[in-house]
Structure formats: C-alpha cells, structure tokens
Amino acid sequence: MVTQILDPTDERVPIKRQLTPRPEALHGTIALLDISKPRGDVFLDRLEQLLHERAPGVETRRFMKPTVAKPAPQPIKDAILEECDFVIEALAD
Amino acid sequence: MHPPTKFSLLDADGQEMQFPPRGPILLALVKEDCDTCNLTLPLLEAVHRDTDDGLDVWVAVQKTDDIPVLKERHDLTMPLLDDDALDLSYETDIDTVPTLFLYDEEQNCTLQTFGFDKHEWREIAGESMTLAGRPGVETSIDWESLPEQRPGCGARNYEPGVYERLQAIKSGDLLSRLVDLASSDDIHDFMYDQGYTDGFPVVPPTRERVWKMLQGTTRDPQDEVAIVPPNLAPITVEKVAINAVMAGAKPEYLPSIIALVEVACTESFNIHGVLATTMGATPVGIFNGPIRDRIGMNYLHGALGSGNRANAAIGRALRLCARNVGGSVPGGTDRATQGGPHRLTMNFAENEDASPWDSLAVEYGFEPTDDVATLMAMSGGPATIADERSRDGRGMAGTLAASMSAMQDPKSPMVDTLVVLSPDHAGIFGRSGWSKDDVRECIMEETAIPLKHRLRSDDAGAGLPPSVVERFGGEAALDRPVPKFADKSNIILVVAGSSAAKFSTILGGWATGVYSTPTSANIGPNGALSIRSRGGSKMDKRQSGGRDLGAFEPSFRETGTSDVEE
Numbered sequence: 001m002v003t004q005i006l007d008p009t010d011e012r013v014p015i016k017r018q019l020t021p022r023p024e025a026l027h028g029t030i031a032l033l034d035i036s037k038p039r040g041d042v043f044l045d046r047l048e049q050l051l052h053e054r055a056p057g058v059e060t061r062r063f064m065k066p067t068v069a070k071p072a073p074q075p076i077k078d079a080i081l082e083e084c085d086f087v088i089e090a091l092a093d
Numbered sequence: 094m095h096p097p098t099k100f101s102l103l104d105a106d107g108q109e110m111q112f113p114p115r116g117p118i119l120l121a122l123v124k125e126d127c128d129t130c131n132l133t134l135p136l137l138e139a140v141h142r143d144t145d146d147g148l149d150v151w152v153a154v155q156k157t158d159d160i161p162v163l164k165e166r167h168d169l170t171m172p173l174l175d176d177d178a179l180d181l182s183y184e185t186d187i188d189t190v191p192t193l194f195l196y197d198e199e200q201n202c203t204l205q206t207f208g209f210d211k212h213e214w215r216e217i218a219g220e221s222m223t224l225a226g227r228p229g230v231e232t233s234i235d236w237e238s239l240p241e242q243r244p245g246c247g248a249r250n251y252e253p254g255v256y257e258r259l260q261a262i263k264s265g266d267l268l269s270r271l272v273d274l275a276s277s278d279d280i281h282d283f284m285y286d287q288g289y290t291d292g293f294p295v296v297p298p299t300r301e302r303v304w305k306m307l308q309g310t311t312r313d314p315q316d317e318v319a320i321v322p323p324n325l326a327p328i329t330v331e332k333v334a335i336n337a338v339m340a341g342a343k344p345e346y347l348p349s350i351i352a353l354v355e356v357a358c359t360e361s362f363n364i365h366g367v368l369a370t371t372m373g374a375t376p377v378g379i380f381n382g383p384i385r386d387r388i389g390m391n392y393l394h395g396a397l398g399s400g401n402r403a404n405a406a407i408g409r410a411l412r413l414c415a416r417n418v419g420g421s422v423p424g425g426t427d428r429a430t431q432g433g434p435h436r437l438t439m440n441f442a443e444n445e446d447a448s449p450w451d452s453l454a455v456e457y458g459f460e461p462t463d464d465v466a467t468l469m470a471m472s473g474g475p476a477t478i479a480d481e482r483s484r485d486g487r488g489m490a491g492t493l494a495a496s497m498s499a500m501q502d503p504k505s506p507m508v509d510t511l512v513v514l515s516p517d518h519a520g521i522f523g524r525s526g527w528s529k530d531d532v533r534e535c536i537m538e539e540t541a542i543p544l545k546h547r548l549r550s551d552d553a554g555a556g557l558p559p560s561v562v563e564r565f566g567g568e569a570a571l572d573r574p575v576p577k578f579a580d581k582s583n584i585i586l587v588v589a590g591s592s593a594a595k596f597s598t599i600l601g602g603w604a605t606g607v608y609s610t611p612t613s614a615n616i617g618p619n620g621a622l623s624i625r626s627r628g629g630s631k632m633d634k635r636q637s638g639g640r641d642l643g644a645f646e647p648s649f650r651e652t653g654t655s656d657v658e659e
Contacts, residue, residue, distance in 0.1 A: 002274060002280045002299060003273065004271050004300070005272050005284075006267060006269040006270070006272070006298045006299070006300060006335050007272050008269075008332065009289070009417045009418060010324060010326035010328075010417075010418045011270050012326070015270075015287065016286065016287060020275065
C-alpha cells in the first residue's frame, strides 16, 4: 500500500488533509492546548470542568504555546503526541 | 564494499548493540535463504565459542523474521543483529552474503571476504584466534569436510525493488516534500482531490519510482530546468521526474520530457499563452531522429492516438508539469472555452521512412541523425481529410486546400496549420515529384479568395472588418485574392501513420500562430542540447525565442514571411 508520495507541485500550497477518523467514545487523556490568546484559559478551564463531570474516566492535561504568533514548538507537539489520545485547542479570544 | 566504522543495531532480544565494541570483533552479514550463509553460520558459531570472551562475533541478519529461524536451525548463541532496515547493508554497500569483516582491537579492519573461500575463511578464523589471545590454536572447525569454495548469494539490499527503495530513501537525492497518506485514504482519490491529475488516474510518485525515473538522466536532480508559467515557478529535474512518473513514463523518456519542458518555457513557444488562451490550445510534440525507435515511439498505426506508452506519457508528462508546477488549471489561469481531448496528451513521431521529403527536424535546421522534438501550439483538430480518389499531386493538394480553407472559419486568415499526411497521401506527392514547397504553393493559391469573401457580412458574422477595404486600396481591391495563410511556411507538413488508407489529419494553430512559434530541441541525455525557434538560429534556453511581433495582420501581407527570426 502506498503511504507516502513526493509532492509534484511547486509546494506553495499546504497539503489538504483529511480528518482522522472520529472516535466512538472518549478515553485516555485529552490535551487541552491554550494557544496564548486572551481568555483561552477561561474557556479551557470550563471545558476541563465539564469533561471531568461528564467523562469521569478521562484525564486531561494542559499545554500552552509560548506565543499565539507562531506554530507550537516541536517539544509541545511531541509531548501531546506521546502523552495524549486527543487534543482540544482553544483557538481564539 | 566498505567496512563499517560505526553503527547501532538491535539484537534478537531487543538489546542495542553499539559498534565498534571495545575489543576485536568478527562481523558477518547474512540472509536466511542462502545456502552459503547456512554453510558458514556454524563456522562463525565455532569461532564465537572457541574465542570465548577474547573476540566478539556478531552476525547481522538481513530480515527480522529470519533471526529465530537461523538461531534454531544452527543452534546459535552468538549475537544475531537485526538489519531488516538494511541500514548496515546499505552503509557497507555489500552485494554478496555472507560478507565478513575482521577488526583488531584498534578497530582497524584487517581482513574481509565474501562468499566462502576455504583458504580465506581459514585465515580469518586463525587470525580471530590470535586476536582473542590464542595464537597458534586451531579452531574446532573441521576444514577437511568443507568444500574449497562456494559462491555467495546476492545481498538483499541489491534485490530489485529493495535497491531502489534504499537509494530513494538514503541517497539524499530527493528533496521534494513528502506527502503522507492516511490509512483511510485511497491513493487515487487522494491524488485527484489534491488536484494533481488531469482527470485520469496517475501513477503514485513514490520515492522509489521517482529515484528510478531519475536514472534516465545523469543530470543533478536539483538542477533547475526552467521557470514554468503562469506561476513562474522553478522546476527542477526532480519535479519533472515526479510528474513523469505520474504520467506513466519510463526513465528512458526523461531526457525528452526535460527537453520539452525547456522548449515549452521559452518565450518563443510561450506556454503561458498557449495554456491560458480561451481558444483552448495545447502543445503538440513531434519527434524526429533515431530517438523515435530507441524509446519505442509509434509513428505507424494510430500514431496520433492511444496505445503507445512513449507517445502518450511524454506529452502527458509535459501537461502535468505545466499543471502541477506551473499552476495551469482549467478555470484558473487555463481559460480554455472548450478545450479538447488532445489537451490530455498529443505527441507523436514522424514516419520518416514513408516521407518523400526531409523530416520536419531537417527542415528546421537539424541533422537527420539528431534526436529532435518540436513543440507547436495547436488549438484545433485533429480533423480527418479523406481522399481516396486523387492520383497526382495537384489533386491531392487541392483536396487539402479545400479542407484547410474552412479552418477556424472560412473567412478568417490563419497562420500555422499542421498537416499530418498519411504515407499513402504523402506517396502521391512523392510519385508526382512534388516538393513540400510545391504542395504549399498550391494550397496558398487554392485557399486565396477575393477580399470581398473575407469580409464580415450579415449572412456570416466572422471575417475581416469592412474598414480593411480602404487599407487594401478601396473598392478596387475587393476582387483581389487574399491568402488564407500568412506564408507558405505556416503550412507545416509531416508524415505519420501507416499505409492503411488514404486519410490524413489537420490541426489548426493557435491564434494565428505568432504568439507561439514552433520550437525544437536537440535532445541529449540531460535534456535539450540546443533549442531553435522555427526560422531562427539557436538560442539560449532562457532567451526569448521571439521579439515583439506586434499584432499579426495577415490580410495586409502579400509576400514575405512570418517566421520568427532570432
């Protein structure tokens, strides 16, 4: 099965990705990623509270980008990938 | 074959083994389905046991699944290293198993061999005992029971398919972005969804396939071939190769495809205009010279159509380069009103043997022995001309003229028109002793009609505006013949197809032809050796093929040439 191909274009445009299959149920650990936008923490606090109430078996772990202006540093992406099963990102203020 | 200096592999228990170890070591590389490896593995085990702690004996196995098989079959206790990824095999570039490297305590490789040569193996076994601190002591190996010599087997890293994969991944030749597919992706749907295709499925450009394609040229994969409009994106040899793979090309086509990309991107050919025009033009490739047979092009039955890999893939590869790198996409900068099936691919070779004349390439200034590809921009056709009655040149030229007089519309002047004569039609001219120019002059004469018949009218809206009458000299000029074609050289004559029947084909050029001039490349192993615009001298590949010709006004010309002169 082909799993990787070389890009035939001039590479000016990002690859359009398909969404990964949606899970049947929540389980394991959910990463809550604050992108450093104002009040992202308020949103994630409430979300975390609701998750703990409604999905008691699920753990949450908080992450935060150092700046909203740049993509997440690789160590944060690696940590989310390694430690978590899902990620919820608070996008904006 | 290079003795390794440093590597790390896992052993059968998953423990990481760092090379070099502290002391002397005998390192072997083997695979399971090799009789000579199976003959020699017990010998290596004997050396391992006889040298005790004085010498390490490590055996790298070229497949993970073979490790337990070999361990059990030969009751092995020495470390068996997993080289399933073939990292070590690739680094050492072994082509035969078994291969042995003996290192002293200073990590110098002092002896090496491959296959089984009893003399050499005995020397290595003896030296192993010496390095282990037991000089002069024989191993427990019964040398007398062993054959003098056994050839080794081909190493897995050189197996077809595996070798290409290793080169593609490890050589560092390929720098294009890797696109990961999800397990749920269908490769063909994915590539279509990304906009990579011309609507038909393409061959997925895996690293292995692209690396193999690049073997068709010695040119550096990162060499820039051209700047491709409309995005004005640089295209490297690697990008040409990726699109060539997708088009279904073979490595031997790559120099031709590179050459066509170079030709297409000259200002002379002007691929920008060709693919942006609302008239729906497309590059048509015509090949001359020995390359036609060398890469298996079709110039016989069905030459203009489907069924031949070289014809189809070379033209398609050029179109995919223009689409994927140049960004020419229908509805985007490709504004073709309707287009046509020849816009997928249109590329063929001239049937030079069946032609009574010099080939197109020779006519354009090349030698008969040159490998030449000529691109011309065609928007119309292919349209069939049927004439099974003509027996001489005059009759045949008259039939062509009658058909060509209506190209685009009967009133409008044209410039380039490609006439692809079948061998039977070309043979009529040959037997009548007609040259190409004889044919052209007859067509020029037959297609010239009085100015009044080229003017717009209430009955047919196309044609020249009435205002041109004054510029021709007023009312008196209304009966003066005005040619259909600007110049006889705009009637391009080639021969292709088989002698099946008396049918030929015409294709109409794009927008009077001056915005794109037929442009040819002398093809070498790395692409175009030289590029020449019709009627012009050789030019630099990047140089403009044309000067500003202004708007073409064929109706005001009576003589002269529209050739682009460099």
